[in-house]
Amino acid sequence: xxxxxxxxxxxxxxxxxxxxxxxxxxxxxxxxxxxxxxxxxxxxxxxxxxxxxxxxxxxxxxxxxxxxxxxxxxxxxxxxxxxxxxxxxxxxxxxxxxxxxxxxxxxxxxxxxxxxxxxxxxxxxxxxxxxxxxxxxxxxxxxxxxxxxxxxxxxxxxxxxxxxxxxxxxxxxxxxxxxxxxxxxxxxxxxxxxxxxxxxxxxxxxxxxxxxxxxxxxxxxxxxxxxxxxxxxxxxxxxxxxxxxxxxxxxxxxxxxxxxxxxxxxxxxxxxxxxxxxxxxxxxxxxxxxxxxxxxxxxxxxxxxxxxxxxxxxxxxxxxxxxxxxxxxxxxxxxxxxxxxxxxxxxxxxxxxxxxxxxxxxxxxxxxxxxxxxxxxxxxxxxxxxxxxxxxxxxxxxxxxxxxxxxxxxxxxxxxxxxxxxxxxxxxxxxxxxxxxxxxxxxxxxxxxxxxxxxxxxxxxxxxxxxxxxxxxxxxxx
Numbered sequence: 001x002x003x004x005x006x007x008x009x010x011x012x013x014x015x016x017x018x019x020x021x022x023x024x025x026x027x028x029x030x031x032x033x034x035x036x037x038x039x040x041x042x043x044x045x046x047x048x049x050x051x052x053x054x055x056x057x058x059x060x061x062x063x064x065x066x067x068x069x070x071x072x073x074x075x076x077x078x079x080x081x082x083x084x085x086x087x088x089x090x091x092x093x094x095x096x097x098x099x100x101x102x103x104x105x106x107x108x109x110x111x112x113x114x115x116x117x118x119x120x121x122x123x124x125x126x127x128x129x130x131x132x133x134x135x136x137x138x139x140x141x142x143x144x145x146x147x148x149x150x151x152x153x154x155x156x157x158x159x160x161x162x163x164x165x166x167x168x169x170x171x172x173x174x175x176x177x178x179x180x181x182x183x184x185x186x187x188x189x190x191x192x193x194x195x196x197x198x199x200x201x202x203x204x205x206x207x208x209x210x211x212x213x214x215x216x217x218x219x220x221x222x223x224x225x226x227x228x229x230x231x232x233x234x235x236x237x238x239x240x241x242x243x244x245x246x247x248x249x250x251x252x253x254x255x256x257x258x259x260x261x262x263x264x265x266x267x268x269x270x271x272x273x274x275x276x277x278x279x280x281x282x283x284x285x286x287x288x289x290x291x292x293x294x295x296x297x298x299x300x301x302x303x304x305x306x307x308x309x310x311x312x313x314x315x316x317x318x319x320x321x322x323x324x325x326x327x328x329x330x331x332x333x334x335x336x337x338x339x340x341x342x343x344x345x346x347x348x349x350x351x352x353x354x355x356x357x358x359x360x361x362x363x364x365x366x367x368x369x370x371x372x373x374x375x376x377x378x379x380x381x382x383x384x385x386x387x388x389x390x391x392x393x394x395x396x397x398x399x400x401x402x403x404x405x406x407x408x409x410x411x412x413x414x415x416x417x418x419x420x421x422x423x424x425x426x427x428x429x430x431x432x433x434x435x436x437x438x439x440x441x442x443x444x445x446x447x448x449x450x451x452x453x454x455x456x457x458x459x460x461x462x463x464x465x466x467x468x469x470x471x472x473x474x475x476x477x478x
Contacts, residue, residue: 046298048085049241052172057096060089064100064109071108079112080159084166084176086116087150092171097125107138114141119150119163151175155183161231165238172244180231181252185261187228194260200229201236201268236268240305272323273306275299277330281337293341295351303330304357311361313401324365331362339373352381353391360398374398382411389418393426400426406434421450425457432464440464 043066051059064086070078090097101113114129118141130140147153150167153160161183164176188194200213213222239246253262280303282294307327310318318324338355345351356377362370378395385391393415399408409430416423428444431437444461448454463469 048081048166049169049298051085051089051170052168055089055170057093057100060093060096061100064102064105067112068106068109071112072106074108079108080162081166081169082112083115083119084150084163085170086113086166087119087163088167088170088173088176090116090120090122091150094120094122097122101129107133107136111138111141115143115146118143118146119153121149153179155179155231157227158230161234165234168238168242168245172242174244174248177235177238177245178248181235181248184228184231184235185252185256185259187224188232188261188264189259193225193228194264196225197229197232198264198267200226201233202271204229204233204274232264232268236265237273239269241302267319269309270317271319272310272327273303274326275303275306275330277333277337280334281341293344295338295341295345297350297354300334300354303334304354304361307331307361308357311364314364316361316364328365328367331358331365332367334358335362335367335370335373342377346380347384349381349385349388349391352377352384353394356381356398357394387418389415389420392418393420393423396423396430397426400430400433406430409434422447424450428457428461428464432469437464437467 043062047059047066048063051063067082067086070082097117105113110129110133114126114133117123117126117129126141126143133140150163153163155161155164161180164180167173168176184197188197196213196217200210203210210222210226213225216222217225235245235249239249249265253265256262279296279299281296284292284294307330310316310323310327316324316327318327335358338358342355356374359370359374359377363374378391378398381391382388382395392411396408396411396415400412409427412423412427412430416427424443425447428440428442428447431439431443441461441464444457444464448458448461451457460469
């Protein structure tokens with residue numbers, strides 16, 4: 001059978017290489033004028049989630065102050081991830097501990113710090129915190145039933161899961177999420193549990209009635225499966241946002257391809273998620289008669305990452321018709337919210353990239369006018385940052401799967417000259433569609449030598465060399 005290069009008729013498709021998720025909010029005044037400079041970002045949960053990317057004592061101090069506010073809110077679910085996060089941070093930076101624990105921390109925060117120090121192996125400092133609590137008339141932390149250390153902690157349930165995720169975000173150490181994965185796999189691989197765990201995880205956030213689990217399995221078993229489904233959901237969600245989690249899951253699936261746990265991980269990864277689109281853009285009154293739009297870049301990036309797995313190429317791939325309908329609805333709603341703001345962030349490369357990718361996916365989903373909007377955003381982006389290697393690469397890739405593939409070659413050649421090593425793959429595809437066999441072979445050969453594990457690329461190279469490749473033009477869905 002001949003390898004196929006799929007091309008959507010009449011315009012463009014895109015392949016998405018996920019942009020790194022920014023954790024700040026972009027603030028733009030809605031007006032035809034240039035966007036005002038973004039104000040300094042406030043500390044949020046996202047700063048904890050991505051702390052490992054840019055760790056520093058100053059940022060840790062900011063987070064402790066933020067945690068102090070959360071601790072005083074009295075929300076018990078907020079405590080475990082903070083304990084795990086601080087335990088890992090204190091363990092990694094023991095010399096900074098004294099300077100980070102200020103005298104004005106609240107009693108709830110001191111208790112959290114005490115548990116964190118205990119897990120970090122700093123027993124003397126943990127006892128000192130207990131004494132501070134006692135001197136202020138509060139009960140000290142009860143370390144009796146706490147794990148002896150963070151490294152000794154077992155992934156037994158939701159509290160431990162949250163602490164291990166907190167430690168993961170502080171350090172990007174794969175050991176912590178590996179414990180959660182091992183616990184999930186240990187349950188999913190026995191007693192036919194995998195199907196029920198997957199069904200529960202897919203229903204997360206939908207408001208679906210879970211009584212069927214109790215009726216089928218009994219209360220105790222249902223509780224266990226629901227807890228393990230929460231671990232599965234978190235593993236999948238965090239693998240979409242964090243490369244170190246993605247690698248842990250990928251290595252496991254590769255090593256255990258036939259296990260129910262691996263099949264469940266793959267099945268959930270293929271499902272399109274559920275999102276609250278109202279969180280992407282919120283409009284407030286910055287001043288009388290002057291509305292301000294806040295764009296949650298981190299949340300937008302998460303949705304784009306998910307869309308990329310399903311609609312980065314044509315035709316798109318979804319597990320169900322309902323998944324595709326939700327993706328189309330989400331994309332259209334985000335577009336409707338962002339399109340009126342385009343002029344305001346026309347000088348913001350990060351947002352332009354995301355808007356361009358959003359509309360590229362929209363084109364693959366046959367959403368009207370998406371291809372024109374993608375071209376406009378990409379054109380503005382490469383004009384604004386002409387020497388940005390990824391801007392050129394992504395625009396070139398966007399054009400590479402189209403009937404106008406030759407138009408992407410200059411961008412891909414520039415990206416390659418600027419150090420984007422994978423540009424040679426898409427140059428091979430583009431030159432093949434453009435009818436330049438020699439250039440196609442040259443670029444694909446370079447790619448295959450560098451990435452010998454890509455069997456599809458090797459198969460395509462062989463087909464091009466032997467004139468057995470076929471380009472098939474696919475008609476848009478009615």
